[in-house]
Amino acid sequence: MTVVAPTLERRRLGGSLADFIRRNWLEIVMVLPLVIYILGFTLVPTLQAIQMGFVDEETKAFPSLANYRYLLNRPQFGRAFINHITLTLTGLALEMTVGMIVALVLHREFKGRGILRATLMVPMGVPTLVSGIAMIYILSTTGYLNELLFRLNLTSVPIDWRAGGVPGTLGWVRTLLSVVLADMWKVTPMVSLILLAGLESIPQQIYEAANIDGASAWQTFWKVTFPLLRPSLTMAFVIRGIDAFRIFDLPMVLMGRVFMVITTYAYDEYQQFHNYNISAAAATILFVLIIICISIYLFVAERGKGEAR
Amino acid sequence: MKVKWSNVGFWLIVIVLSLYLIAPLYVLIKISISGGKDVFTAHPSFLVHDFTWKHWSKVLASGYLWPSLRRSLIVATATTVVAVIIAAPAAYVISRLPRGTKYVTVLALFFTRMFPEVSLALPIAVNFIKWGMMDTHVGLVLAHLIMALPFVAWVLVGTYETIPVDLEEAACVDGAGKIGTLMRVVLPLAAPGIAVAAIFTWLMSWNEFTYALYLSLSTRTLPLLTYYYSQRGGFFDAPTYATILTIPVFIVTLFLQRWMRTGYLAGAVKG
Numbered sequence: 001m002t003v004v005a006p007t008l009e010r011r012r013l014g015g016s017l018a019d020f021i022r023r024n025w026l027e028i029v030m031v032l033p034l035v036i037y038i039l040g041f042t043l044v045p046t047l048q049a050i051q052m053g054f055v056d057e058e059t060k061a062f063p064s065l066a067n068y069r070y071l072l073n074r075p076q077f078g079r080a081f082i083n084h085i086t087l088t089l090t091g092l093a094l095e096m097t098v099g100m101i102v103a104l105v106l107h108r109e110f111k112g113r114g115i116l117r118a119t120l121m122v123p124m125g126v127p128t129l130v131s132g133i134a135m136i137y138i139l140s141t142t143g144y145l146n147e148l149l150f151r152l153n154l155t156s157v158p159i160d161w162r163a164g165g166v167p168g169t170l171g172w173v174r175t176l177l178s179v180v181l182a183d184m185w186k187v188t189p190m191v192s193l194i195l196l197a198g199l200e201s202i203p204q205q206i207y208e209a210a211n212i213d214g215a216s217a218w219q220t221f222w223k224v225t226f227p228l229l230r231p232s233l234t235m236a237f238v239i240r241g242i243d244a245f246r247i248f249d250l251p252m253v254l255m256g257r258v259f260m261v262i263t264t265y266a267y268d269e270y271q272q273f274h275n276y277n278i279s280a281a282a283a284t285i286l287f288v289l290i291i292i293c294i295s296i297y298l299f300v301a302e303r304g305k306g307e308a309r
Numbered sequence: 310m311k312v313k314w315s316n317v318g319f320w321l322i323v324i325v326l327s328l329y330l331i332a333p334l335y336v337l338i339k340i341s342i343s344g345g346k347d348v349f350t351a352h353p354s355f356l357v358h359d360f361t362w363k364h365w366s367k368v369l370a371s372g373y374l375w376p377s378l379r380r381s382l383i384v385a386t387a388t389t390v391v392a393v394i395i396a397a398p399a400a401y402v403i404s405r406l407p408r409g410t411k412y413v414t415v416l417a418l419f420f421t422r423m424f425p426e427v428s429l430a431l432p433i434a435v436n437f438i439k440w441g442m443m444d445t446h447v448g449l450v451l452a453h454l455i456m457a458l459p460f461v462a463w464v465l466v467g468t469y470e471t472i473p474v475d476l477e478e479a480a481c482v483d484g485a486g487k488i489g490t491l492m493r494v495v496l497p498l499a500a501p502g503i504a505v506a507a508i509f510t511w512l513m514s515w516n517e518f519t520y521a522l523y524l525s526l527s528t529r530t531l532p533l534l535t536y537y538y539s540q541r542g543g544f545f546d547a548p549t550y551a552t553i554l555t556i557p558v559f560i561v562t563l564f565l566q567r568w569m570r571t572g573y574l575a576g577a578v579k580g
Binding site: 026027030031033034035037038041042044045046048049050052101102105108110112116119120121122123124125126127128129130131132133134135136137138142143144147150158185189242243245246248249252253256263266267270276279280282283284286287290291294 | 319333424487
C-alpha cells in the first residue's frame with residue numbers, strides 16, 4: 001500500500017518530537033498499551049529469566065555459571081537436550097512431508113473431499129492436552145495401537161511405546177516416534193492448509209503446459225509445483241519451526257519423566273525441586289537454541305542456496 | 310478391468326488419514342462411555358459393547374468440575390475482551406503505517422512467538438508469588454494476554470488492510486473526524502475479522518496449559534484438572550474430563566467452519 005491514511009501523517013525527518021506527538025496523539029494512544037504490554041510481559045520476563053540463570057542457586061551470587069555447570073554435569077539434562085533436538089527435527093521433517101502429501105490429496109477432486117477437509121479442521125482446535133491423553137490410551141501396552149497391530153497380524157507381543165530409555169536404543173526410538181505421531185496429529189493439518197492455499201494459487205494453465213510438453217507426474221511435481229510452492233513452504237516451515245521448539249504440553253502429558261525435553265526438564269526443576277535459577281538456566285539454553293536455529297535458517301534462506309526449506 | 314494402482318494408493322492414503330484424524334477423539338469418547346469389560350483387558354474392543362453413563366454422572370456430580378469450569382470460562386472470556394480492546398486499535402495504527410515500518414512491526418509481533426513459555430512463565434511465576442497473585446483470575450489473564458495480544462494484532466492488521474483508505478477519506482471529508490471515522494466506518498467494516506480473532510483467542514485461552522500450570526497452586530483451570538486426572542486419577546476420569554474440555558472447542562470450530570476456509574488462512578498468512 002503506497003497511500004498513507006489521512007489519519008496518520010508521515011513522520012518528517014525534520015519535525016521535532018513534540019510536533020510528532022501533537023500531530024499523532026491519537027495513534028500513539030491507540031498503540032501504546034500494546035507496546036507497553038509486550039515490553040512488560042514479554043521482553044522484561046525474558047531478560048529476567050536470562051538474569052536468573054546466572055544467579056547461583058545455592059549462594060545467590062551473581063553473575064555465576066554454576067547453574068550451567070550443574071546442567072552440563074546432569075545426565076538427565078543431556079538426555080533432555082538430545083531428545084529435544086531429535087524430536088523437533090524428526091517432527092518437522094515428518095510434518096512437512098505428510099502435510100505436503102495431505103495437501104496434494106486434498107487438491108484432487110474426489111468424492112468426500114469436503115468431509116475430509118472438514119475433518120482436517122478438528123485437530124486444530126482440540127487442546128494438545130486432550131490429544132496427549134488420547135495417545136496415552138492408544139499407545140499403552142494394552143492400548144488400541146497394539147490391538148490394531150495384533151488384529152492385522154503384525155505383532156503377537158504387545159509393544160511398550162512409552163518405554164523411554166537412553167537415546168539410540170530401540171525403546172527410545174519408539175518413544176520418540178510416539179511423541180512425533182501425537183504431535184503430528186495436532187499440527188499437520190495447519191501445515192496442509194497453508195500448503196493447500198499455496199497449491200490453489202498455482203494457475204491451472206501451467207499444468208496444462210507441462211502436460212503438453214509430456215512431463216510425467218513426478219517431473220511436474222518437482223519442476224512445477226515444488227518451485228511455485230516455495231513461499232508457502234517457507235511460511236509453513238517458519239511457523240511450525242518456531243512452535244516445534246517450544247513443545248511442552250505433549251511430552252509433559254504423554255511421557256512425563258520418561259522422555260524429557262528441555263521445557264519439561266525446566267518445569268521439573270521449578271516445580272519438583274524449586275530450583276528457580278537452574279530452571280531459568282535451562283530455559284535460557286532453549287532460548288539460545290531457538291535463536292541459533294532461526295539465525296541459521298535466515299542465513300541459509302538469505303543466501304537463497306536452494307534447499308532452504 | 311485393470312486396477313489403477315495409483316488410485317488404490319490414493320484411496321489408501323485417504324482412509325488411513327481419516328482414521329488417524331478421528332481416532333484420538335473417538336478413543337476418548339469411547340472410553341468415557343464404556344464399562345470395565347471393554348477396556349480392562351489385554352485386547353480392548355474398538356466398538357462400545359458395554360455402554361454406561363456412570364463415568365459421566367460421576368464427573369458431573371463431583372464437586373471438582375464446576376469451579377474449574379468457572380475459572381476457565383472467566384479467564385478465557387476476560388482474556389478475549391481485553392485482548393480485543395488493546396489490540397484492535399493498535400492493529401489499526403500498524404496497518405496504516407508506511408510499508409517498510411509496517412512489515413518490520415508485523416514481523417516483530419510474529420517473533421514474540423519464539424520466546425519459549427517456560428522462560429516467560431518462570432519469572433512471571435516468581436513475581437506473582439512475591440505479589441500474591443498466584444491463583445488469581447487477573448494473573449492468569451495477564452499471562453494469557455502474552456500470546457493473545459500479538460495474535461489478535463497480527464490477524465487484525467490483515468483485516469484492516471482490506472478496508473479501502475478511500476472510505477476513511479470520504480468520511481473525513483464529510484466531517485466525521487478521526488474518532489468518528491474509526492467508530493462509524495472502520496470498526497463496523499472490521500467487525501467480522503475482529504469476531505474471528507476473538508473466537509480464536511477464546512479457544513487459545515480455553516486450551517492453554519503451560520501458564521496455567523506455572524501460575525496455579527490450588528485453583529485449577531479445566532485443562533489443569535484434566536491433566537491432574539490423567540496423571541493420578543482413575544482410568545475413566547481423564548477421558549471424560551478431556552471430552553468435556555473438547556465440547557466447547559467442537560461447537561466453536563463447527564461455527565467457525567465458514568471462516569476457516571483456506572482463503573481466510575491465506576489472508577492471515579500473508580500477514
